[in-house]
Amino acid sequence: MAKAILRPVRNPAQGSRARGTRAGEGVTLSQLLQVLINGLAVGCIYGLIALGFVLVYKATEMVNFAQGDLMMLGAFMAVTLIGDVGLPWVLGLFLSVLALAVFGYLLDAFVLRRVLGEPQFAIVMLTIGLGFIFRAVAGLVWGYDPRSFPTPYTGESLRVGEVVVSYENFAILLGTLILCVVLFLFFRYTRLGIGMQATSQNQLAAYYVGIPVKRVFSLVWAISAGVAAVAGILLAPVSLVQPGMGFIGIKAFAAAVIGGFGSIPGALLGGWIIGIAEQVAGVYLPAGFQEMAAYGILILALILRPEGLFAQIQRKKV
Amino acid sequence: MSYLAVTDLSISFGGIRAVDDVSFEVEEGEVFAIIGPNGAGKTTLFNLVSGIYSPDAGSVRFAGRDITSLPAHRIAPLGLARTFQNIELFEHATVLQNLLIGRHVHRRSTAPSHLLFLPAVRREELEHRRRVEDVIDLLELAHYREQRIANLPYGVRKVVEVGRALCLEPKLLLLDEPTSGLNPEESEDMGFWIEDINRDLGVTVVMVAHDMGLVSRVAGRVLALNEGRVIAEGSPADVQKNPAVVDAYLGAD
Amino acid sequence: MRFLFKTHYNQDIDHLKHGGDRFWYGLLLVLAAAAPAALGTFYLGELNLVMIYAIAGVGLMLLVGYTGQVSLGHAAFLAIGAYTHSLLLGAGLPFLLSIVAAVLVSALVGAGVGWIALRMTGIYLAIATLAFAMLTEQTISRAEWLTGGFRGLAVPRASLFGMPLTQGWQHYYLTLTLLVVTLFAALNILRSSTGRAMVAIRDSEISAESVGINLAVYKTFAFALSAGITGLAGALFAHRLGYLSPDAFTFLISLQLLLMVVVGGVGSMRGVIYGALFIGFLPQLLAIARDTLPPRIAQAPGLEPGIFGLILVLVILFEPQGIFGRWLKIKSYFQLFPLYRRATHRRQKTYLRTERLR
Numbered sequence: 001m002a003k004a005i006l007r008p009v010r011n012p013a014q015g016s017r018a019r020g021t022r023a024g025e026g027v028t029l030s031q032l033l034q035v036l037i038n039g040l041a042v043g044c045i046y047g048l049i050a051l052g053f054v055l056v057y058k059a060t061e062m063v064n065f066a067q068g069d070l071m072m073l074g075a076f077m078a079v080t081l082i083g084d085v086g087l088p089w090v091l092g093l094f095l096s097v098l099a100l101a102v103f104g105y106l107l108d109a110f111v112l113r114r115v116l117g118e119p120q121f122a123i124v125m126l127t128i129g130l131g132f133i134f135r136a137v138a139g140l141v142w143g144y145d146p147r148s149f150p151t152p153y154t155g156e157s158l159r160v161g162e163v164v165v166s167y168e169n170f171a172i173l174l175g176t177l178i179l180c181v182v183l184f185l186f187f188r189y190t191r192l193g194i195g196m197q198a199t200s201q202n203q204l205a206a207y208y209v210g211i212p213v214k215r216v217f218s219l220v221w222a223i224s225a226g227v228a229a230v231a232g233i234l235l236a237p238v239s240l241v242q243p244g245m246g247f248i249g250i251k252a253f254a255a256a257v258i259g260g261f262g263s264i265p266g267a268l269l270g271g272w273i274i275g276i277a278e279q280v281a282g283v284y285l286p287a288g289f290q291e292m293a294a295y296g297i298l299i300l301a302l303i304l305r306p307e308g309l310f311a312q313i314q315r316k317k318v
Numbered sequence: 319m320s321y322l323a324v325t326d327l328s329i330s331f332g333g334i335r336a337v338d339d340v341s342f343e344v345e346e347g348e349v350f351a352i353i354g355p356n357g358a359g360k361t362t363l364f365n366l367v368s369g370i371y372s373p374d375a376g377s378v379r380f381a382g383r384d385i386t387s388l389p390a391h392r393i394a395p396l397g398l399a400r401t402f403q404n405i406e407l408f409e410h411a412t413v414l415q416n417l418l419i420g421r422h423v424h425r426r427s428t429a430p431s432h433l434l435f436l437p438a439v440r441r442e443e444l445e446h447r448r449r450v451e452d453v454i455d456l457l458e459l460a461h462y463r464e465q466r467i468a469n470l471p472y473g474v475r476k477v478v479e480v481g482r483a484l485c486l487e488p489k490l491l492l493l494d495e496p497t498s499g500l501n502p503e504e505s506e507d508m509g510f511w512i513e514d515i516n517r518d519l520g521v522t523v524v525m526v527a528h529d530m531g532l533v534s535r536v537a538g539r540v541l542a543l544n545e546g547r548v549i550a551e552g553s554p555a556d557v558q559k560n561p562a563v564v565d566a567y568l569g570a571d
Numbered sequence: 572m573r574f575l576f577k578t579h580y581n582q583d584i585d586h587l588k589h590g591g592d593r594f595w596y597g598l599l600l601v602l603a604a605a606a607p608a609a610l611g612t613f614y615l616g617e618l619n620l621v622m623i624y625a626i627a628g629v630g631l632m633l634l635v636g637y638t639g640q641v642s643l644g645h646a647a648f649l650a651i652g653a654y655t656h657s658l659l660l661g662a663g664l665p666f667l668l669s670i671v672a673a674v675l676v677s678a679l680v681g682a683g684v685g686w687i688a689l690r691m692t693g694i695y696l697a698i699a700t701l702a703f704a705m706l707t708e709q710t711i712s713r714a715e716w717l718t719g720g721f722r723g724l725a726v727p728r729a730s731l732f733g734m735p736l737t738q739g740w741q742h743y744y745l746t747l748t749l750l751v752v753t754l755f756a757a758l759n760i761l762r763s764s765t766g767r768a769m770v771a772i773r774d775s776e777i778s779a780e781s782v783g784i785n786l787a788v789y790k791t792f793a794f795a796l797s798a799g800i801t802g803l804a805g806a807l808f809a810h811r812l813g814y815l816s817p818d819a820f821t822f823l824i825s826l827q828l829l830l831m832v833v834v835g836g837v838g839s840m841r842g843v844i845y846g847a848l849f850i851g852f853l854p855q856l857l858a859i860a861r862d863t864l865p866p867r868i869a870q871a872p873g874l875e876p877g878i879f880g881l882i883l884v885l886v887i888l889f890e891p892q893g894i895f896g897r898w899l900k901i902k903s904y905f906q907l908f909p910l911y912r913r914a915t916h917r918r919q920k921t922y923l924r925t926e927r928l929r
Contacts, residue, residue: 063694114888120693121641122887125833128643128826129883137876144872243873250705253698261694288713295702295709302691302699368781394783406781408774410838414583415775418764419771421755423783425764429792432763439763440584446764447580484783 006088030162032274035279041169041238043268043275044176048231049252050226050259050267051183058200058262059220062112062123066131067228068249073134074100074229075236075245076142079149089152097229104225108218131246138243146240154237168237175234180268251258251278254298273297321346321522327366327376336362338546339376344490349523351537353530353557355566358543360526361403364494367524368400369393382491395423397489401479401496403526407467409522412500413478414463417450420485424449450485457481457511473504480511484519491515493525497532505532512536530558542566592860603747607740615739616811620849622746623807628831629757630800634827635760636838637839638793639773640688641697644704645828648798650711650820652677652805653726654718657815667731673806674799681798685791704825712817723816726809736810746807753800760796769793799914801828811924823876830879834886836895845894853878 052067064070077099082092111130115123153167187193199206199216209212232245239245255274259266274294283289320343327340337359352360355374365371367378370392377386385393399420408416422445427439452536454460457477462470467478476496483491496512497505509532515521516536527533533554540557542550544566550557557563577583587593607615627649634640657810684703686841688696688827711718718724729745736742760766768789769777776786812819827850835846857878861869868874890897 063697111884111888118887118891121635121837124641124643124694124697125829125883126887129887131827132876132880133884136871136873136880139871139873139877191881241676243685250701254702257695257698288709292706292709295705298702299687299699299706302695303687370777370781390780391783391785394781400780400781406775406778408778410774411770415767415770419767419779419784420782422768427763429760429765432760432765435759435763440581443584443763444580446697447583451580470651482778482782569793 028162031283033163035283037165038161038169039276039279040272041172041275042278043255043272044172045231045235045271046248046252046255046274047268047271048176048179048227048234049249050256050271051264052228052231053252053256054259054261054264054267055220055224055227057256059196060112060116060217060315061120061163062116063120063127064224065124065127065249066134066246067224068132068246068252069131070100070104070225070228070246071235072138072241072243072246072248073103073232073234074225075149076138076240077229078233078236079147079241080142082213083147083149093233096233097226100229101222101226105218105222107225111220113214115219128284131249134229135243135246142243144243146242149236149241151237165236171237172234175230176268179230180264183223183227183264192216192219251294254294254301257298258301320344321381322367322524323379324363324367324562325377325379329362329366329371329373335546337366337373339457340543340546340548341376342541342548342551344522344524346522347516347520348496348538349512349525349536351533351540351554352524352526353533353540353563354543354549355529357545358566359546360543361494362546363543364400364492364526368398368492376554394486395488398492399483399486399488399490400492401476401483403494403498405472405475405479407475407479407482409468410466412464412466413459413470413481414450416467416478416482417485418446421446421449421487423486440454441484449487453484454482456484456514471563473500476500476504476508480508480515484515484521484562488521490522490524493523494530495526497527497529508532510515510534530554534558586755586762589755602629604744607743612739615743618881619739619743619746620811621847622743622750623811624828624831624851625847626746626750626753626807627801627804627828628803628835628847629753629840630797631828632832632835632837632840632843633757633760633769633800634793634797635771635832636842637766638769638790640685640699640790640793641693642797642825643697643822643829644700644702644707644825644837645797645801646820646822646824647704647707648681648801649673649676649805649824649828650707651680651798651819652802653809653812653815653820654724654805655802656806657726657809660729666729666736670803670806676801676804677802677805678795679800682791682795684798685794686787688794689787689790701822701825704822707744708817708820711820718815718817721816721818723814726813726815729810742807742810749803751809753803754840755903757800763842765789765792798832823879825870826883827879830883833883834893836893838870839893839895842874842893842895845898849894850879853882 006294008212049067049071052070053064056062056064056067063305074096078092079094081087081095082089085092087095107130112123112126115126151168151171153171155162155167157166159165187197195206196216196219198209199211199213203213206216236244252271255270256267257270258268258273259268274297277297278290278293281293324343325341327337328335329337338358340363342350352363354360362371366373367380368372369385369388369392372387377384379385380393380396380398383396385396385398403466404518411419425442427436427442431439454463457480459474459478459481462474462478467475470478476499480493480496483493493512497508500508512523512525512532513536516523523536525537527537537554540550540552540554541548542557542560542563544562549566551562552560573648580587606618610618627645630648631642631645634642642900652673655676656669659669659672664672684700688699691699712720714720715722727744731741731745734741736745758825760769769782771782771784772786772789772793780786809815831843831846831850833846834849835842835844854875857875861874886893892899
């Protein structure tokens with residue numbers, strides 16, 4: 001299972017530099033910049049998955065351990081619609097995100113609503129179970145052979161001095177930025193978005209002022225699944241699409257926890273911290289540390305600030 | 319020196335002084351009531367005394383010992399037990415188990431001997447059972463002994479919580495709103511039990527209460543709080559007549 | 572319906588409360604002891620595995636079901652027990668000593684994890700234990716000088732009092748004995764003040780504190796105890812595997828252990844046994860089912876985890892108290908017939924039992 005965990009983005013040029021470093025060449029600025037940019041790109045993916053966790057958690061107090069697998073489903077949708085069916089690029093992306101959003105809505109309406117109010121443990125187990133089901137179904141439908149996801153921009157890159165930014169990474173950064181702006185505007189200015197914010201602060205009060213709380217929950221799930229699909233589509237070109245790719249969800253958890261599990265900018269920041277730490281560990285530390293970086297940071301963060309960096313959970317009143 | 323001495327106690331939450339420079343003393347063997355409108359800081363005061371919060375300033379002395387900075391689990395063994403306003407029982411355990419948990423501070427054996435359940439452990443368990451049974455008799459809980467808390471009506475839970483506190487064999491008992499949510503008959507019973515606990519078991523009682531009838535009946539002295547500050551102290555009759563207390567409850571114009 | 576007229580408090584304290592209990596559990600023990608005579612090597616081996624799962628399940632149940640601390644990383648303790656035992660056995664330590672050492676090392680690591688986890692609750696604890704398991708897995712696969720990494724580590728043959736354990740039935744009796752001992756110890760803990768303190772922490776930390784329970788001590792102890800017992804299972808599991816490698820102790824194993832606890836019924840020791848039987852024999856059932864399924868589905872490598880996930884989801888949705896809960900319902904249906912009402916066992920939902928202020 002461990003082997004299925006995605007290895008973060010790493011291009012050949014960077015790999016050779018990494019070996020150079022260990023031979024004692026010293027750290028150059030452009031190399032560090034390169035590592036940071038790569039880390040930022042991976043971090044965006046973690047951040048987007050973490051964003052999905054946080055959206056659902058803030059609204060419904062459920063922790064969705066299947067978020068990474070929703071991302072995987074989104075990636076497969078895109079591969080199918082664009083690669084196999086041959087839809088135009090933009091249409092394919094739009095339909096994939098839409099399909100996942102609908103899936104998220106139905107998932108809440110038919111499954112998760114039933115366990116609302118059950119102990120946290122039950123919900124954790126339920127979503128873990130769902131994740132395993134998604135993975136098995138994806139395996140049955142699409143098979144277990146890793147598939148690549150070609151894009152119009154695959155293989156091209158932007159070169160600034162010695163720093164190389166591949167278009168795929170550039171797309172990740174840009175896509176994340178656009179998505180965040182859209183979400184910000186949505187929560188800030190639309191009626192529905194404000195209703196969601198209200199619901200997440202006080203469900204009962206929201207219910208009393210006429211917000212359809214149940215539907216809002218389902219819509220939050222829809223948005224969260226849609227965000228997961230975007231993450232999957234952005235990740236697909238730089239990774240391989242296969243049923244186990246959702247396992248990076250565990251690292252995204254680290255991002256969400258570091259970000260405080262309640263704030264959207266926190267989730268992104270957490271993702272960047274994890275992404276950059278991983279890349280730095282991969283280049284400057286012995287083998288193995290890259291895989292451990294996320295978990296190490298997570299445990300360290302929980303020891304230092306058990307409530308997360310931007311704490312939202314407080315002690316129960318008596 | 320008085321039994322429980324609270325001196326200049328203060329705590330703030332987010333800029334609001336929930337308890338502001340509160341001092342009072344409780345003598346051994348008395349029933350002392352704390353009254354005040356909602357949000358006066360009564361429960362916060364209890365949380366400070368029982369070690370759940372630690373104060374920003376001031377001190378708490380109990381039986382000649384400074385307990386200000388002790389955590390809750392070190393205060394209980396000194397003989398201080400409490401109940402909670404909204405009932406904090408062990409929901410998925412039976413009444414009997416709840417009461418036995420109340421005897422935690424009287425355990426003598428250690429975890430390794432529990433693994434083997436040595437004869438000494440069994441003797442100790444039997445002893446705990448006998449003591450718990452005394453409390454069950456006192457509070458007339460025999461009928462509910464084997465039931466889970468989750469299946470009990472509210473009034474019974476309130477009594478079980480007092481029972482759990484008694485199992486600790488406390489010297490000082492803090493009761494947070496012992497009659498809130500009870501019907502008149504249950505409130506009446508609770509009043510009698512508080513008197514019994516005070517007189518027959520010799521336990522000093524400090525209680526937070528809304529019910530002035532109960533306070534006048536069982537309490538010797540009353541402390542009135544408003545917005546975290548002491549506004550009156552004295553006999554129930556005097557405090558009830560105090561203009562500051564009347565203002566606090568009815569609103570001053 | 573059985574009415575018990577109690578005449579002594581000992582009747583509440585005893586494990587076997589009445590003659591019926593004594594008879595049925597006695598019979599079960601006799602059957603278990605006679606099994607090697609009746610069963611072939613294969614099924615004896617499977618039963619052995621079930622009992623190993625059950626030991627691990629007892630450990631996890633103490634933590635999850637009785638102390639209320641979720642662990643998504645118990646496979647790590649299984650791994651620590653297995654590796655410690657194999658390495659020490661390889662270094663020439665006698666079998667029993669090596670098992671004891673494995674238990675102690677696991678318990679020590681468990682205490683460390685518990686101590687670190689003290690201030691965490693709920694999901695943070697779950698995630699931290701998951702991260703701990705991931706780190707353990709990585710450490711094992713990287714520390715090749717010690718564990719052989721992915722190349723693996725051969726488990727030395729066990730021998731007890733100079734007698735080599737080569738036969739299936741020998742391992743079976745060894746596991747059976749240890750299972751009975753473990754269950755007995757766990758039930759002893761639960762009927763003493765230590766166990767009650769654990770239950771108190773599960774149900775309300777704040778009032779546990781106010782009756783004098785030191786949360787730090789008891790939570791750490793619960794972790795250590797749980798990890799130690801799981802480590803014992805790990806040591807036995809090592810002999811079952813014969814060859815240790817990090818991918819024998821993945822998240823899927825942690826999940827299986829939790830599945831056992833959930834399917835059996837959270838908060839009951841009998842549930843552990845039901846759960847162990849269930850996950851122990853599920854692969855057999857799947858193997859049989861595979862013959863009837865279309866090959867495309869039957870040969871899919873993800874089928875087994877998928878089925879595990881499906882069962883988990885169905886149990887949580889429809890029978891949250893697991894097999895043990897279902898058994899209680901069936902029992903009270905007949906006892907109360909025709910007065911049984913569905914609501915008798917309905918669980919209370921706690922909406923927004925929130926610890927969150929914003």
